[in-house]
Every structure is written in C-alpha cells, then in structure tokens.
Amino acid sequence: MSVLSSSSNLDLAPDIVVVGAGLIGLAIALELHDRGAAVTVIEHGRSLSEASTAAAGMLAVEDPYNRPELRLLSRLSAERYPTFLRRIEELSGIAVPFQTEATVQYLADGATMRLAEHSLDPRQLAPALLAAVKTTSIRLLEETRIATVEEATHGVDIRLTSAVVIASRAIIYAAGAWTAEVMAGLHGDAVAIAPRKGQMLRVRLPAALALREVHRSEQVYIVPRTRGPQAGTALIGATVEDTGFDTTVRTEDLGGLRALAAELLPEFESETDAPLVESWAGLRPATPDFLPILGACTRTGQFIASGHYRNGILQAPATALVIADLLEGKAPTVDISAFSPGRFSSRGEHRIRPIQ
Numbered sequence: 001m002s003v004l005s006s007s008s009n010l011d012l013a014p015d016i017v018v019v020g021a022g023l024i025g026l027a028i029a030l031e032l033h034d035r036g037a038a039v040t041v042i043e044h045g046r047s048l049s050e051a052s053t054a055a056a057g058m059l060a061v062e063d064p065y066n067r068p069e070l071r072l073l074s075r076l077s078a079e080r081y082p083t084f085l086r087r088i089e090e091l092s093g094i095a096v097p098f099q100t101e102a103t104v105q106y107l108a109d110g111a112t113m114r115l116a117e118h119s120l121d122p123r124q125l126a127p128a129l130l131a132a133v134k135t136t137s138i139r140l141l142e143e144t145r146i147a148t149v150e151e152a153t154h155g156v157d158i159r160l161t162s163a164v165v166i167a168s169r170a171i172i173y174a175a176g177a178w179t180a181e182v183m184a185g186l187h188g189d190a191v192a193i194a195p196r197k198g199q200m201l202r203v204r205l206p207a208a209l210a211l212r213e214v215h216r217s218e219q220v221y222i223v224p225r226t227r228g229p230q231a232g233t234a235l236i237g238a239t240v241e242d243t244g245f246d247t248t249v250r251t252e253d254l255g256g257l258r259a260l261a262a263e264l265l266p267e268f269e270s271e272t273d274a275p276l277v278e279s280w281a282g283l284r285p286a287t288p289d290f291l292p293i294l295g296a297c298t299r300t301g302q303f304i305a306s307g308h309y310r311n312g313i314l315q316a317p318a319t320a321l322v323i324a325d326l327l328e329g330k331a332p333t334v335d336i337s338a339f340s341p342g343r344f345s346s347r348g349e350h351r352i353r354p355i356q
C-alpha cells in the first residue's frame with residue numbers, strides 16, 4: 001500500500017517527514033511535494049550547510065574507481081539532472097549552469113580517457129534549491145531537534161524537543177554523515193554510516209591555463225569553475241580521512257593535494273601562479289561498502305536515504321525518484337537491491353521490512 005495514498009492535511013499532520021536538509025533530504029522533499037505529498041523537513045542546524053556545500057560538484061557517472069553497482073543509479077541521476085535544475089529554476093527563478101562538460105580521467109597505467117560528464121557548483125545549487133523549496137508548501141523547520149519517534153496507527157509520531165508532536169505517515173532519515181547518530185539516539189539502532197572527512201582547496205587559475213574540463217586521477221581532482229562567482233578558480237580535492245566528526249583543515253594536507261594536482265597539471269605547483277583562495281573540510285556519509293543505503297527500515301513507516309559517500313551531489317535526483325517510488329508502493333526504475341538497509345546485518349533481513 002502506498003504511504004502517499006490519501007490526500008494530505010498540512011500543518012501538524014504532514015504525509016511525510018524528512019530528517020536532514022542536505023541535498024538528499026531537500027531533493028526528496030521536492031520530489032514528494034511534486035507528487036502531491038505534504039512534506040515537513042526537520043533540520044537540526046542550517047539547511048545545506050554540510051557535505052552538500054563542501055562538495056566539488058562533479059557528476060562523476062563514469063568514474064572507473066566507483067563501484068559498478070552505482071552505475072545505473074548514477075546514470076539515471078545524470079539523465080535526470082537537467083529536469084531537476086529546470087524545476088528548481090521554474091520555482092526559484094535562479095538558473096544553475098553546468099560548469100564543465102568533460103572530464104580527463106587519468107588511469108593507473110598512465111593512460112588518459114575523456115569522459116562526457118558534467119560538474120556544477122554546489123554553492124550555486126544550494127541557494128537556488130533553498131529558494132525553490134521556500135516557494136512551495138514544504139515546511140522547512142531549521143534549528144529543530146527530534147526528541148522521540150514512535151510507531152503509530154497512521155505511521156509515526158515525531159515529538160520535537162519543543163514538545164510539538166508531528167503525526168506523519170512516514171519518516172525518511174537523510175541526515176548524511178549524522179544518520180547513524182540520529183537513529184542510534186532515537187531507537188538505539190546501529191546503522192552502518194560513518195563520516196569520512198574530505199579537505200579541499202580552491203585556487204586562482206594560473207594565467208596561462210584556460211581550463212574548461214575536470215582533470216581527475218584516483219588520488220586527486222582539479223575542478224575548474226567557469227561561470228558564476230567562482231569563475232577563474234579551480235578546486236583541488238580531496239583527502240579521504242576517518243577522523244570522526246573533525247573538520248580541521250591542515251596546511252600540510254593542502255600542500256599534499258596541491259602536489260598531487262601538479263602531477264596532473266604542473267601549472268598548479270606554484271603558489272604564486274595558482275594562489276590559494278580558500279580551503280575547507282566536509283564530512284561524506286560513508287558505508288562499509290561505499291554504496292548508499294536506500295529503503296525501508298524494519299520499523300513501520302521509517303526509511304533511510306543516506307550513505308552517498310563521494311557521489312551524493314550526482315545521485316540526489318535519482319535518490320529522490322527511488323524514495324518517492326518506494327513511498328508510493330511502486331518498484332523503482334533502477335534495481336536498488338545492492339543498497340538495501342539490511343545488508344550489513346548478520347541476520348540478513350534485519351532492518352528491511354517494506355511498508356505493507
């Protein structure tokens with residue numbers, strides 16, 4: 001049975017609650033809204049202030065170092081991106097352009113190949129998406145914390161720390177690197193998602209280099225910004241570190257990234273020719289097999305959409321389609337069995353119980 005089947009009654013009885021206003025949570029909210037659901041998004045901080053704006057923005061569909069199980073979801077998402085951006089523009093009036101249309105991929109044997117892939121600037125996407133969401137009936141509750149989630153005949157009752165109770169048909173956990181922490185806090189459930197830190201720097205493009213495409217090896221990528229406020233600069237990223245929720249940026253790590261970038265394009269070696277503009281670190285939501293977790297939990301009315309690791313910008317539009325399909329009781333257009341919430345359990349089907 002579909003959890004979206006009956007018509008919605010806004011206010012404190014939304015159809016669906018999404019936890020986390022990163023790109024994954026907001027893409028899901030917009031898709032569910034467009035299918036007729038009343039949606040509330042609960043964000044404990046500020047929207048789009050974590051991994052989704054720390055990212056480089058590559059839509060790395062054909063990255064040979066991605067797990068092959070990701071390919072169909074990634075291709076669906078890349079196909080869907082123009083529609084996703086058009087919908088955002090329609091609602092917000094803000095166009096988000098692609099920054100690049102090709103990637104030069106460096107292989108371990110020294111060969112290179114040219115991939116037809118796009119990139120965009122997540123810091124252009126974020127304000128456009130937020131403005132789009134705010135034109136709709138989606139209720140976005142920032143700086144808001146959930147105290148308890150309890151099963152109920154209609155789905156779930158979500159009690160906020162303010163004591164307000166939201167009666168909902170379903171709740172979708174899309175809290176990125178914090179998803180495991182959120183679910184452990186609410187239910188004591190162990191979900192296999194951990195933060196993986198990525199440090200990154202943005203430099204001014206060397207004058208002699210009119211870079212229009214991404215350059216990427218297994219260790220490093222250089223992503224030029226060709227349009228908008230960051231035009232004329234390039235991102236160099238990123239470290240991959242298991243250091244919990246730490247987001248410290250270390251000068252020596254930035255130096256290491258610059259040296260790796262200079263192995264691909266020597267123009268980036270000199271800090272005079274390619275001066276530092278800014279640096280930061282973000283937390284990718286990583287699972288033990290580097291595949292996302294998409295689907296229903298064992299708890300009635302509860303779903304997970306998280307663990308997108310290095311590809312959450314790419315995979316947001318397809319994730320939204322898949323989760324909305326599941327909530328409508330439809331089979332998603334791509335096979336998501338590799339992304340099942342129960343796959344890390346020794347009992348196999350633990351934590352998978354589709355809504356009946």
Ligand SMILES: Cc1cc2nc3c(=O)[nH]c(=O)nc-3n(C[C@H](O)[C@H](O)[C@H](O)COP(=O)(O)OP(=O)(O)OC[C@H]3O[C@@H](n4cnc5c(N)ncnc54)[C@H](O)[C@@H]3O)c2cc1C
Nearest residue numbers: 020022024044051052056057058176198282311312313314
């Ligand atoms: C350095 C770096 C480079 C990257 N480059 C790329 C790239 O080029 N291409 C690509 O596709 N992907 C890239 N990624 C990965 C991508 O950024 C992530 O996969 C994606 O942003 C995950 O989105 P999300 O919405 O799940 O998480 P987030 O954007 O982190 O959002 C999670 C949200 O949940 C909120 N939250 C946490 N706890 C709670 C709670 N208790 N209650 C309510 N809300 C809560 C957080 O405040 C946050 O707003 C990169 C990541 C990093 C760090």
